[in-house]
Structure formats: structure tokens, C-alpha cells
Amino acid sequence: MAQSPKPKKNSKVPSKSTLTIYDVATQAGVSIASVSRVLNGQGSPRASTRERVMQAVDELGFVPDGAARALSNGLKEVVGVVFRRGDETRFEDEDESLLFIDVINRGIDVAAQRRGFDVLISSVGFSDENMSGRIAAVAGKADGLILHDRMLSPNNITRLSGMVPVVTLAGSPSRGAMNVRCDNEAGIRALVRHLAVDHGYTTLGYVAGRSDSPDNRARARVFEAEARAAGVEIFEGQDWQGDYSAAGGANVIAALLEKHAELPRAIVCANDQTALGVMHALARNGVKVPETVAVTGFDDVPVARHLHPPLTTVRQPMLELGATAFDVLYSRISTGKADADVVLPIQLMVRQSCGCR
Amino acid sequence: MAQSPKPKKNSKVPSKSTLTIYDVATQAGVSIASVSRVLNGQGSPRASTRERVMQAVDELGFVPDGAARALSNGLKEVVGVVFRRGDETRFEDEDESLLFIDVINRGIDVAAQRRGFDVLISSVGFSDENMSGRIAAVAGKADGLILHDRMLSPNNITRLSGMVPVVTLAGSPSRGAMNVRCDNEAGIRALVRHLAVDHGYTTLGYVAGRSDSPDNRARARVFEAEARAAGVEIFEGQDWQGDYSAAGGANVIAALLEKHAELPRAIVCANDQTALGVMHALARNGVKVPETVAVTGFDDVPVARHLHPPLTTVRQPMLELGATAFDVLYSRISTGKADADVVLPIQLMVRQSCGCR
DNA sequence: GATAATCCGGTAAGCGCTTACCGGTAAGCG
DNA sequence: CGCTTACCGGTAAGCGCTTACCGGATTATC
Numbered sequence: 001m002a003q004s005p006k007p008k009k010n011s012k013v014p015s016k017s018t019l020t021i022y023d024v025a026t027q028a029g030v031s032i033a034s035v036s037r038v039l040n041g042q043g044s045p046r047a048s049t050r051e052r053v054m055q056a057v058d059e060l061g062f063v064p065d066g067a068a069r070a071l072s073n074g075l076k077e078v079v080g081v082v083f084r085r086g087d088e089t090r091f092e093d094e095d096e097s098l099l100f101i102d103v104i105n106r107g108i109d110v111a112a113q114r115r116g117f118d119v120l121i122s123s124v125g126f127s128d129e130n131m132s133g134r135i136a137a138v139a140g141k142a143d144g145l146i147l148h149d150r151m152l153s154p155n156n157i158t159r160l161s162g163m164v165p166v167v168t169l170a171g172s173p174s175r176g177a178m179n180v181r182c183d184n185e186a187g188i189r190a191l192v193r194h195l196a197v198d199h200g201y202t203t204l205g206y207v208a209g210r211s212d213s214p215d216n217r218a219r220a221r222v223f224e225a226e227a228r229a230a231g232v233e234i235f236e237g238q239d240w241q242g243d244y245s246a247a248g249g250a251n252v253i254a255a256l257l258e259k260h261a262e263l264p265r266a267i268v269c270a271n272d273q274t275a276l277g278v279m280h281a282l283a284r285n286g287v288k289v290p291e292t293v294a295v296t297g298f299d300d301v302p303v304a305r306h307l308h309p310p311l312t313t314v315r316q317p318m319l320e321l322g323a324t325a326f327d328v329l330y331s332r333i334s335t336g337k338a339d340a341d342v343v344l345p346i347q348l349m350v351r352q353s354c355g356c357r
Numbered sequence: 358m359a360q361s362p363k364p365k366k367n368s369k370v371p372s373k374s375t376l377t378i379y380d381v382a383t384q385a386g387v388s389i390a391s392v393s394r395v396l397n398g399q400g401s402p403r404a405s406t407r408e409r410v411m412q413a414v415d416e417l418g419f420v421p422d423g424a425a426r427a428l429s430n431g432l433k434e435v436v437g438v439v440f441r442r443g444d445e446t447r448f449e450d451e452d453e454s455l456l457f458i459d460v461i462n463r464g465i466d467v468a469a470q471r472r473g474f475d476v477l478i479s480s481v482g483f484s485d486e487n488m489s490g491r492i493a494a495v496a497g498k499a500d501g502l503i504l505h506d507r508m509l510s511p512n513n514i515t516r517l518s519g520m521v522p523v524v525t526l527a528g529s530p531s532r533g534a535m536n537v538r539c540d541n542e543a544g545i546r547a548l549v550r551h552l553a554v555d556h557g558y559t560t561l562g563y564v565a566g567r568s569d570s571p572d573n574r575a576r577a578r579v580f581e582a583e584a585r586a587a588g589v590e591i592f593e594g595q596d597w598q599g600d601y602s603a604a605g606g607a608n609v610i611a612a613l614l615e616k617h618a619e620l621p622r623a624i625v626c627a628n629d630q631t632a633l634g635v636m637h638a639l640a641r642n643g644v645k646v647p648e649t650v651a652v653t654g655f656d657d658v659p660v661a662r663h664l665h666p667p668l669t670t671v672r673q674p675m676l677e678l679g680a681t682a683f684d685v686l687y688s689r690i691s692t693g694k695a696d697a698d699v700v701l702p703i704q705l706m707v708r709q710s711c712g713c714r
Numbered sequence: 715g716a717t718a719a720t721c722c723g724g725t726a727a728g729c730g731c732t733t734a735c736c737g738g739t740a741a742g743c744g
Numbered sequence: 745c746g747c748t749t750a751c752c753g754g755t756a757a758g759c760g761c762t763t764a765c766c767g768g769a770t771t772a773t774c
Contacts, residue, residue, distance in 0.1 A: 019520075020760055031724045036762055043763095044721070061520050066498035067433055068760035070424035071729045078477070078498065085463070102459040106442070109480050118495060120435070121476045123466050138475060141423035141435065163376075163418050246663040276663050283665045303660055306603040306633050308640045377730055388754045393732055400733095403752070425730035428759045 019062050028056040039064065075333075077117045079326060080142035081108055082135055084150045085123040099273065099301050100318060101148055104169065107322025108146060115330055117143075124151070132156060139164040144329045146322075147177075149215060167329045169321065171215045173341045178332065180325045180342045184215065184298075187314035187346040188222040191268055191296050194312070194348060196230035199355050201265040201294065205235035207252050207278060209244040209270030216244075216270055219298075223268060235264045242274045249277030257285050263293050266354070272297035272304045272313055279307065279353070290355040300349050309352035317344050376419050384413040396421065432690075434474045436683060437499035438462055439492055441507045442480040456630065456658050457675060458505055461526065464679025465503060472687055474500075481508070489513060496521040501686045504534075506572060524686045526678065528571045530698045535689065537682045537699045541572065541655075544671035544703040545579045548625055548653050551669070551705060553587035556712050558622040558651065562592035564609050564635060566601040566627030573601075573627055576655070580625060592621045599631045606634030614642050620650050623711070629654035629661045629670055636664065636710070647712040657706050669711035672704040
């Protein structure tokens with residue numbers, strides 16, 4: 001019967017219980033292997049053995065050490081999730097695009113729990129240096145990584161994926177990593193069609209998201225192509241550059257109105273936050289939505305349905321996006337195989353800001 | 358010169374690089390102790406030794422294993438954060454109170470990074486069983502826990518704090534655990550005073566948050582006491598029961614208006630989401646805000662300033678709340694000492710929904 | 715009674731890293 | 745030259761858990 005190991009000579013004050021599996025084994029009168037078997041459902045312990053072990057665990061308040069388990073099992077049962085916080089024009093705690101990321105992370109969390117995994121979160125500020133080093137540190141504490149958009153160059157993603165399994169949530173996959181995304185092009189197409197064909201609007205504007213976002217650039221391209229195909233006039237360009245935030249959207253409209261620029265009959269916004277700001281600025285200037293100018297968003301964050309008028313938008317299945325990202329990563333971790341690029345369908349959410357009743 | 362350890366006989370497919378510190382040592386032509394010294398800034402390695410080690414690390418793409426480091430150091434450098442997701446009346450992915458929790462978690466993340474810690478997130482669904490077991494599993498993977506409100510009974514918190522350092526974000530502390538909170542009472546007092554004294558409104562309503570939230574009950578009590586002291590008439594009771602969500606707030610107003618009930622001159626909402634729904638329902642029914650009915654929120658989530666009219670609310674320093682919770686926990690982990698109950702000040706954010714211009 | 719099969723549980727090795735301790739070398743001093 | 749001190753780096757033990765392997769006891773069969 002082994003004794004509890006000697007206290008580690010360490011300059012750090014022991015802050016956690018120093019209880020180990022040896023203490024449980026001593027109290028239950030069995031070996032540490034028996035304790036492990038009972039706790040992990042291995043082997044076929046006698047009922048009496050099981051009872052003594054569970055009683056000792058309960059009385060002592062024993063929690064197995066995750067690091068020891070991870071080292072022994074070769075699996076930490078932790079997924080690392082890394083995302084960008086802020087940009088060069090915005091103080092970091094006001095970055096509203098994190099709403100979107102938070103919901104995706106929720107989906108990751110729920111899917112991870114189904115497999116006994118937990119989610120290790122790390123956000124990276126815009127001005128943070130040594131992003132690769134940071135991501136590597138997270139990788140050392142996890143079995144795989146899920147990287148939100150705008151994290152690393154494709155080369156660095158490929159390099160990272162040589163160290164740890166990586167799933168990206170980006171517009172396109174990088175070599176060596178798996179990718180999960182929504183069919184955003186279909187979403188923009190559906191919006192433009194709804195406005196141009198169903199409503200018959202002949203002028204459309206597009207308030208862009210961040211110019212450094214590949215996702216935004218793809219949306220802008222599809223918007224342009226689809227609008228041209230529908231034969232409508234397009235309002236776009238530098239004056240229509242937002243940054244995915246409500247303030248960015250409001251600033252675009254305020255600036256246009258200040259120069260007495262003409263507004264299009266409908267405005268497609270890069271995301272719901274932008275639409276919130278656009279609608280706010282229009283209302284502030286006495287422009288009726290949707291009677292004078294219709295507005296649409298993208299994402300369908302929970303706030304969208306409570307705006308006045310309720311926002312027509314494209315529902316990105318954010319929870320499913322997160323859950324799928326985890327499932328793809330888990331498949332890779334557990335079988336070595338996984339899909340390289342998974343595309344989730346979107347759904348047009350027609351409410352009232354487009355002009356429907 | 359030790360060889361790289363033999364591959365572990367394991368039924369799980371190895372999905373991570375099997376690189377270890379032994380491989381780096383071999384490539385650099387030094388011992389594993391030297392590699393460790395270089396990577397951890399210990400001892401005084403020669404410049405030439407340092408270079409060879411760093412070059413080998415870079416060429417091999419080596420990332421130290423977090424579980425091994427944690428076991429050896431007796432410190433995982435991970436903080437576990439656990440929060441509640443959903444309630445009995447709402448499907449879990451629509452729980453908007455998570456906005457608030459997400460921002461607090463952001464504060465935790467930023468503060469944790471300052472100390473080289475990462476954040477292990479685990480949400481618990483309302484219908485999840487064995488919450489204690491779940492929390493214990495997170496505890497096994499972290500050095501300490503931060504528990505959001507509504508997680509465990511005070512007894513269970515005390516019991517948990519015998520296993521691992523615990524910080525709660527609750528209205529009041531539990532024995533054995535540390536606590537961090539905002540001075541919500543002062544916030545409600547400031548709101549009531551602003552409406553009753555500065556604006557001279559004589560009737561006030563309070564749309565409550567969840568009835569199972571101790572925080573909400575405390576706010577309701579202070580609202581009542583302060584309003585009575587200001588000599589105004591109070592509208593409250595079962596008809597004014599929200600659930601912290603926009604839909605909950607909208608439902609309260611819609612139901613009142615359906616029964617042609619009289620509305621107070623101003624409505625104090627338990628949080629900003631509730632205020633969003635209240636304002637939406639009022640606007641839908643042609644009630645002007647703030648001309649006919651003023652509305653205030655609580656929390657100052659980013660959306661608040663972009664509503665029309667911009668919301669007067671109480672700013673909960675959510676980022677600071679999270680950061681302080683982490684700092685308190687870190688103090689405990691590193692020195693064994695920490696404050697038992699930390700109260701952060703709030704700030705009244707006067708915008709336009711109260712009637713100010 | 716002897717043999718084979720099954721059940722159960724203990725012992726020892728190992729997961730990947732950290733670092734205390736010790737030894738070799740070189741420099742400085744008398 | 746001999747002794748002392750400082751510097752640097754290698755060896756071995758250990759962190760807390762998991763589990764392969766083996767042995768003892770029991771049961772079943774001939």
C-alpha cells in the first residue's frame with residue numbers, strides 16, 4: 001500500500017488540496033489501480049470495492065488531477081479556441097463583433113461537452129505581439145485548436161497544423177487545417193434577390209465590414225455581381241466602408257447625409273450590428289425605415305428581432321458553426337480523419353425592415 | 358543523451374506531434390535540463406547553448422506539453438470559469454443574459470493573460486444534471502474557479518472551496534470562497550433618484566429580472582425602498598415580472614397594454630435587454646419614449662448607446678468585474694491570501710431615454 | 715483430485731516535463 | 745603548484761495518474 005507522495009518542494013504556496021489517489025486508496029483499503037478502475041469504469045470491480053472507493057472519494061472530496069490524467073492518457077480533453085479582439089481603430093472592450101464570436105463559442109462549448117471536452121479560451125488583442133507564441137502556448141494546453149477568422153496567415157496556419165490539429169472558421173481553408181464556414185455568398189444572393197426581385201427596389205447600397213476581412217470582401221463581390229445581374233444601380237465605395245460595428249454603420253449614414261448625398265432605396269449591411277447603427281442614424285435624421293429606405297443585416301444575432309422595425313437578415317447558424325467546428329476537430333483527434341472544408345447553409349430571415357409586413 | 362521516449366501504447370490514434378523535449382535536446386546536442394533552462398529562463402546558459410536550443414525548437418516546431426509542465430510545476434496556469442446557460446422557460450441558445458456574462462469573461466481573459474493564465478470555459482445548461490460533478494471536472498483541469506451567479510448553493514460552494522480556490526460573482530459571499538460584485542443597490546438608487554428627483558416623475562414601474570435571481574430580488578427591494586423614500590407611486594407585482602430578456606420585457610408591456618392598464622411615467626428595467634424589449638413594445642404600440650414613458654436599463658451593454666433614443670442605464674464595470682475576480686483568485690493562488698468580498702462602484706450613464714437631451 | 719478458465723486486484727513502468735544536486739572545468743589567489 | 749570559488753550543464757528523481765501484466769483465489773469441468 002503506497003503512501004501519499006511527499007509534498008513537493010516548491011516556492012509556490014500550495015493552494016489546491018494536496019489530496020491524491022494514494023489518499024483515497026489508503027482510506028478505502030485498496031490499491032491505487034482499484035481506485036482508478038472504479039473512477040474510470042474500467043475492469044470489473046466488486047460491488048463492495050466500488051462502494052468503499054466512492055465513499056472515500058466523497059468523504060475526502062477528491063477530484064482527480066487533470067494534468068496527471070492528460071499526461072497518462074495522452075489526451076487532455078480540452079479544445080483551444082482563439083479569437084481576435086479589437087482592431088486598430090477601436091478600443092478593445094467595445095468590439096461588438098464579439099457578439100458573433102461569443103455565440104459560435106457557445107456552440108463549441110456545447111458540442112465539446114457532449115464529448116467530455118472543455119473549452120480553453122484565449123483572445124488576442126490587436127496590438128498583441130507574438131501572436132504565434134501565444135497560440136502555441138494554448139496549443140500546449142489543448143488537444144486541438146479552433147481558430148476564428150483573421151488570426152494567422154495561411155502559411156502560419158499550415159505551420160501550426162504540423163504541431164496540433166487545427167480547425168479554422170474562415171472563408172477558405174488553409175493547407176493542413178480543416179475549415180468550417182457558412183455559405184455567405186448564398187446569403188448575400190438571397191438578400192439582394194429579395195430586395196431587387198421581391199420588392200422591386202432599383203437602387204441598393206452595401207455598407208461594408210472591415211476592409212481587412214476576407215469574408216467581407218467576398219460578400220462585397222457577391223453583392224456587386226448579384227445586384228448587377230438583377231439590373232439595379234449600386235451604391236458602394238469608400239463612403240460605404242463600415243467596420244462591422246453599430247457605430248461604424250451610423251457613421252457611414254451620418255456622413256452621407258451630412259453631404260446631402262442621395263440614399264439608395266435599400267441598404268444591405270455587412271452584419272446586424274452595422275444595421276443597428278444604420279437604422280439608428282436614419283431614424284435620427286427622420287428617414288423612415290422601411291418606407292423610405294429599407295435596411296437588411298447579416299447574422300441574425302438575438303437583438304435583431306427586437307429592433308423597431310424587426311430586422312430582415314440572414315441567419316448564420318452560429319451555434320451549428322461552432323458545434324460543427326468542434327465535431328470536425330474531434331473526428332480528427334479520435335480517428336485521424338476529418339472533412340477538409342465543411343460549408344453550412346444559411347437561411348433568409350424575412351422580417352419588416354426590408355418592407356415586408 | 359536520452360532517447361525520445363517510446364511511443365505510448367494507446368488505442369487512441371496519436372493526433373498531436375509526438376515531439377518531446379528529448380528530441381530538442383538531441384538535435385541541439387545538450388541535455389534536457391539545458392533545454393528546459395533555456396525555454397524557462399532559468400539558470401545561466403551560455404549564449405551558444407541558448408542559440409542551439411532555440412534553433413532546434415524552431416526547426417522542429419516544438420511546443421512544450423502543458424500537462425507535463427503543470428504536473429511538474431504543480432500549477433496549470435488555467436482558471437476555470439463556469440456559468441449558467443438558459444432557464445426553464447427559454448431554449449438555451451436564446452439566452453440573452455449571456456451578453457453580460459460574455460463581457461465579464463472577457464475581463465477575466467484579459468486579466469488572466471497578464472499572468473500567463475488561460476481561461477477554461479464551461480457552461481451548464483439549465484436541465485443539466487450533476488452540476489457538482491461537472492464543476493469538479495473543470496476544477497481538476499484548473500488552478501482555481503470563478504463561478505458566475507446562480508451556480509451552486511452556499512453549502513456546495515463552501516464544499517467546493519475545500520477542493521480548489523473559488524471566487525464567486527454573486528450578491529453575497531459564501532463561506533470559504535471569495536466574492537466580487539458591483540454595488541447594484543447604489544445603481545438602482547441613482548436611477549430612481551434621477552427619475553424621481555431630477556425629472557420629477559411621480560409614478561415609476563420596475564420590470565423585474567428572473568425571480569430565481571438573488572441579484573434581481575435585491576434590486577427590487579432597493580427600488581421599492583428608494584421610490585417610497587422619494588414619495589413616488591410604484592407599479593410592480595406579478596404583471597411586472599420579466600426574465601432579463603428582451604422578449605420578457607416586451608411581453609410585460611404587451612400584456613399590460615392589452616388589458617388597457619395604466620402605465621407609469623417611467624419604467625426601470627432590471628437590465629438593458631429588458632429595456633430593449635420594453636422600448637420595442639412601447640414603440641409598436643405608439644407610446645413615445647421618453648415623452649410619454651421614460652425607460653431605463655441596467656448594465657450598459659454596448660447596444661444600449663445605439664438604441665433610439667439612446668438608453669439611460671447604469672454601467673456595470675463588467676470588464677473590471679471579471680478582471681478583479683481573476684486578480685482576487687490569483688492573489689489567493691500565489692500568496693494564499695485574498696480579500697473575502699470586493700465591491701466595485703457603478704456609474705449612472707445618463708443618455709436620452711430618461712428624458713434628458 | 716487435478717486441470718482449465720474466469721475473476722479480481724496489486725505492482726511497476728511510464729506519460730513529458732522541471733529542477734535539486736553534484737561534478738567537471740576554468741579562473742583567481744597565495 | 746595547490747586550494748578556493750564561480751560557472752555551467754548532466755543525471756536522476758518526482759509530479760499524479762493510468763494500465764499492462766501477472767499472480768492468487770475461486771469456480772467449473774472431467
